[in-house]
Amino acid sequence: MRIVAALGGNALLKRGEPLDAGVQRENIRKAAVALAPLAEGYELVLSHGNGPQVGLLALQAASCTGSEPYPLDILGAETEGMIGYMIEQELRNLLPPEIPVATILTMVEVDASDPAFKNPEKYVGPVYTKKQADKTAQKRGWSFRQDGDAWRRVVPSPEPVRIFEIKPLRWLIEKGAIVICTGGGGIPVAASGEGRYSGIEAVIDKDLASGLLAADLSADFFIMATDVKGVYLNWRESNEELIRETTPEFLREHRFPPGSMGPKVEAACRFVESTGKTAAIGSLEEINDIAAGKAGTIVRREG
Amino acid sequence: MRIVAALGGNALLKRGEPLDAGVQRENIRKAAVALAPLAEGYELVLSHGNGPQVGLLALQAASCTGSEPYPLDILGAETEGMIGYMIEQELRNLLPPEIPVATILTMVEVDASDPAFKNPEKYVGPVYTKKQADKTAQKRGWSFRQDGDAWRRVVPSPEPVRIFEIKPLRWLIEKGAIVICTGGGGIPVAASGEGRYSGIEAVIDKDLASGLLAADLSADFFIMATDVKGVYLNWRESNEELIRETTPEFLREHRFPPGSMGPKVEAACRFVESTGKTAAIGSLEEINDIAAGKAGTIVRREG
Numbered sequence: 344m345r346i347v348a349a350l351g352g353n354a355l356l357k358r359g360e361p362l363d364a365g366v367q368r369e370n371i372r373k374a375a376v377a378l379a380p381l382a383e384g385y386e387l388v389l390s391h392g393n394g395p396q397v398g399l400l401a402l403q404a405a406s407c408t409g410s411e412p413y414p415l416d417i418l419g420a421e422t423e424g425m426i427g428y429m430i431e432q433e434l435r436n437l438l439p440p441e442i443p444v445a446t447i448l449t450m451v452e453v454d455a456s457d458p459a460f461k462n463p464e465k466y467v468g469p470v471y472t473k474k475q476a477d478k479t480a481q482k483r484g485w486s487f488r489q490d491g492d493a494w495r496r497v498v499p500s501p502e503p504v505r506i507f508e509i510k511p512l513r514w515l516i517e518k519g520a521i522v523i524c525t526g527g528g529g530i531p532v533a534a535s536g537e538g539r540y541s542g543i544e545a546v547i548d549k550d551l552a553s554g555l556l557a558a559d560l561s562a563d564f565f566i567m568a569t570d571v572k573g574v575y576l577n578w579r580e581s582n583e584e585l586i587r588e589t590t591p592e593f594l595r596e597h598r599f600p601p602g603s604m605g606p607k608v609e610a611a612c613r614f615v616e617s618t619g620k621t622a623a624i625g626s627l628e629e630i631n632d633i634a635a636g637k638a639g640t641i642v643r644r645e646g
Numbered sequence: 647m648r649i650v651a652a653l654g655g656n657a658l659l660k661r662g663e664p665l666d667a668g669v670q671r672e673n674i675r676k677a678a679v680a681l682a683p684l685a686e687g688y689e690l691v692l693s694h695g696n697g698p699q700v701g702l703l704a705l706q707a708a709s710c711t712g713s714e715p716y717p718l719d720i721l722g723a724e725t726e727g728m729i730g731y732m733i734e735q736e737l738r739n740l741l742p743p744e745i746p747v748a749t750i751l752t753m754v755e756v757d758a759s760d761p762a763f764k765n766p767e768k769y770v771g772p773v774y775t776k777k778q779a780d781k782t783a784q785k786r787g788w789s790f791r792q793d794g795d796a797w798r799r800v801v802p803s804p805e806p807v808r809i810f811e812i813k814p815l816r817w818l819i820e821k822g823a824i825v826i827c828t829g830g831g832g833i834p835v836a837a838s839g840e841g842r843y844s845g846i847e848a849v850i851d852k853d854l855a856s857g858l859l860a861a862d863l864s865a866d867f868f869i870m871a872t873d874v875k876g877v878y879l880n881w882r883e884s885n886e887e888l889i890r891e892t893t894p895e896f897l898r899e900h901r902f903p904p905g906s907m908g909p910k911v912e913a914a915c916r917f918v919e920s921t922g923k924t925a926a927i928g929s930l931e932e933i934n935d936i937a938a939g940k941a942g943t944i945v946r947r948e949g
Contacts, residue, residue: 364716400724403706413667417728421703424727425720427751428833428845435753435810436842445814446751448730450738507738511748514821520814530731539739542731 345386345516346634347562349553349610350374351569352392354627355426362399362469368429375433380631382438382521388512388560389430390553393422393527397546398468398496412483415498416530416542423448423526430523443520450507451529451547451555452540457501465500465546466490466602490602499545503529503552509559516560528552554610558618564634565614567607568627573640574604586640591616594642611642619644648689648819649937650865652856652913653677654872655695657930658729665702665772671732678736683934685741685824691815691863692733693856696725696830700849701771701799715786718801719833719845726751726829733826746823753810754832754850754858755843760804768803768849769793769905793905802848806832806855812862819863831855857913861921867937868917870910871930876943877907889943894919897945914945922947 355370356362381387400418413421427446435444463486470493471479479496480487488497506512506529515522528547535541550567557565576584576597586593591612599605604624611622625639632638658673659665684690703721716724730749738747766789773796774782782799783790791800809815809832818825831850838844853870860868879887879900889896894915902908907927914925928942935941 364720400706403703413728417667417731420727420731421724422727424723424725424730424751425716427727428720428723428753431751432753432835432843432845443811443813445811448727448734448749448751450731450735508746508748510746511818511821511823514817514823515814518814518817520817532735540735542735 344564345388345560345562346381346564346566347388347390347553347557347560348378348381348566348568348630349550350389350391350627351549351567352394353570354568355391356395357570362395367426368433371426371429372433374627375430375437377627377630378434379437381634382434382442385634386516387521388516388556388562389521389523390525390549390556391426391430391523391527392549393419393426394467394546395469396422396426397527401496402468414542415544415546416532419527419530419546420448423530427523427526434521438521443518444523445515445520446523447508447512447515449525449529450532450540451503451525451552452505452507453501453531453533453543453545453547454504455533455543457499459499459501459545463497463499464488464602465498465548466495467498467546468496470495500548501531501545503547503555506552506556506559507532513560525549525552525556548606550606550610551613554614554622557614563620565611565620565622566630566633566639567610567622567624568630569607569624571626572629572638573625574599574608578604588641588643590643590645592645615642615644647867648691648863648865649684649867649869650691650693650856650860650863651681651684651869651871651933652853653692653694653930654852654870655697656873657871658694659698660873665698670729671736674729674732675736677930678733678740680930680933681737682740684937685737685745688937689819690824691819691859691865692824692826693828693852693859694729694733694826694830695852696722696729697770697849698772699725699729700830704799705771717845718847718849719835722830722833722849723751726833730826730829737824741824746821747826748818748823749826750811750815750818752828752832753835753843754806754828754855755808755810756804756834756836756846756848756850757807758836758846760802762802762804762848766800766802767791767905768801768851769798770801770849771799773798803851804834804848806850806858809855809859809862810835816863828852828855828859851909851913853909853913854916857917857925860917866923868914868923868925869933869936869942870913870925870927871933872910872927874929875932875941876928877902877911881907891944891946893946893948895948918945918947
C-alpha cells in the first residue's frame with residue numbers, strides 16, 4: 344500500500360511556540376517516532392507545512408540590513424531544505440539502514456491568473472499586534488488579516504496545477520525509498536512566457552498540493568496529519584461530534600473553518616472523488632491507527 | 647559518460663556582488679546556459695558552493711530579533727533548497743521536457759573528532775571591517791580571520807566521510823535525471839551515539855565533498871568549475887602559467903592558495919588517485935570545452 348501523508352504545520356509546531364531550531368527539531372523528532380512504523384510497513388511519501396517557518400525567514404530577511412527580502416518562492420525553497428532535512432534526519436535515525444530516505448525539492452505550477460493573486464488570504468509567519476501589523480504593512484507592502492485575536496501576514500494561495508518532479512518522485516518510491524517532498528505545498532512557479540517558468544510570490548496550500556501529489560503518485564491512501572483527532576461537526580460547541588467515516592458528498596454539505604479544516608476537507612474530497620481511493624484527516628500521534636482505518640476521519644466514496 | 651560538476655561559489659556569485667535574489671538568479675541563469683549542452687550530452691550531476699549564502703542566512707538569523715541564530719547544518723540545508731531550486735529551475739527552462747531535473751538534499755557524515763573543529767578556517771559570509779569583525783566575534787562567539795584586506799567569519803571545515811543519499815542519487819542518474827545535490831559540500835552531520843546522527847556546526851569543503859560524490863557515483867569525469875581558466879603556476883606573477891594537462895604527482899609537488907585553489911587541487915588529486923578517472927579545474931564559461939578535454943587544467947594518472 345502506498346501512503347501520502349501530509350504533516351500539518353500545527354503537527355510540527357504548536358501555536359505560539361518559538362521557532363528556535365531546537366523546538367522545531369524536538370517536535371519533528373516526536374513526529375518521526377510516530378511515522379517510523381508507517382515507513383517500515385508501507386510505501387510512504389511525506390509532505391509538510393511551512394507557514395510559520397516561511398514567515399520567520401521572510402521576517403529575518405526583512406530585518407537584515409543591507410539585503411532585499413527574498414521572494415516567497417525562494418523562501419519556500421529554503422524551508423523545503425530546512426524542514427525536509429530535519430524530518431529526513433530524525434526518520435533516518437529511527438529506520439534500518441536498508442530503507443533509504445530522500446528529500447526532493449518540489450516545484451508546483453500555479454496559474455498566474457488565479458484569482459487568489461487578487462485576494463491574499465493564506466496566513467504566514469508570526470502573530471502581530473494591530474499596531475505592528477499596520478506598521479509592517481506600510482513598510483513592506485505586505486497584507487495583514489486578523490487571526491483570532493492577533494494579526495498575521497497573508498499571501499496569495501493559488502490552486503496547485505502540476506508537480507514538476509513527479510517522475511523522479513515515482514522512481515524513488517518504486518525503488519523503496521521513503522520520500523519527503525512538496526514541503527509547504529511546493530515552490531510556487533508560473534509560466535512566464537516562451538515556455539519558461541519563474542517563481543511567483545505565493546504560498547500554495549499544503550493539503551491541496553499534497554492531494555494532487557497523492558493522486559499523481561497513484562497513492563492508495565492520502566492522510567492529512569494535524570493536531571486534532573479528525574473532522575468535527577459543530578466544532579467547539581457543546582454538541583461537537585467527531586466524524587469517523589464519511590463521504591465527499593456528506594462533507595460538501597457542511598462548512599468548515601477556512602484556513603484550518605476547510606482546505607483539508609476540500610483536499611480529501613478532491614482526492615477521493617478523482618481517484619476513488621481513501622483519504623483521512625486525523626492526529627499525527629494516531630497516524631498508525633489512521634492507516635489501519637481505526638482512527639481519524641476516514642473519507643471514502645459511498646458504498 | 648557520467649560527469650560530476652562542482653560549481654564554485656565564485657562561479658555563481660562574483661566577489662563583492664550583493665546577495666540579492668535577483669543577482670544570484672541572473673548568475674545562475676548564465677551558469678545554466680553553459681551547463682545545458684552538458685546536460686543534454688552526458689549523465690550530469692551538479693553540486694554547488696554556498697559560502698556567501700550560508701553566511702548571509704546566518705547574519706539574517708542573527709539580526710532578527712526574537713529568534714536564536716540557526717546552526718550551520720540547518721542553514722546549510724536552507725541553502726541547498728534555495729540555490730538548488732534556482733539551478734533546477736533555470737536548467738529546467740533550458741532543457742527538453744523529457745530530461746527530468748531533480749534536486750536532492752544531501753547529508754554528509756563528518757568525524758566529530760576531526761581536528762578542523764579545533765581550528766576553524768573556512769570563510770563564510772560577507773566581508774567585515776576589523777572593527778565590525780571584533781564586535782560580532784564578541785557578540786556571537788564567531789571566529790574571524792583576515793581575507794585579503796577585509797575580515798570574514800571562519801567555521802570548521804572537517805573532512806567529508808560519507809554521503810547518506812548515495813543510493814537514491816544513483817537511482818535517479820540511472821533513470822536519466824539531471825541531479826543537483828551535495829550543495830555547499832552537504833549538510834554536515836556526525837554520529838552522536840546509539841547509532842544516531844545529528845547536525846554539527848561546520849561547513850564541509852564543497853570540492854572535497856564533490857570529489858567523494860564523484861567517486862561514489864563512479865563518475866568518469868569530475869569537473870570543478872570556477873571563475874579562472876584553470877590551475878596556474880606562479881599565479882599572479884609575471885611568469886604565471888596555466889597548467890593544461892598534469893598529474894596528481896606533479897600537483898602535489900607544488901603549493902596552491904588554501905581556501906581557493908588548494909582544496910580544488912587536493913580534490914582533483916584524490917579523485918584521480920582513488921579512481922584512475924579524470925578530473926579537471928577550469929572556468930564555468932568553458933565547461934563544455936573542459937568536458938571535451940580542450941580547456942581547463944586536466945588531471946590524469948601518468949601515461
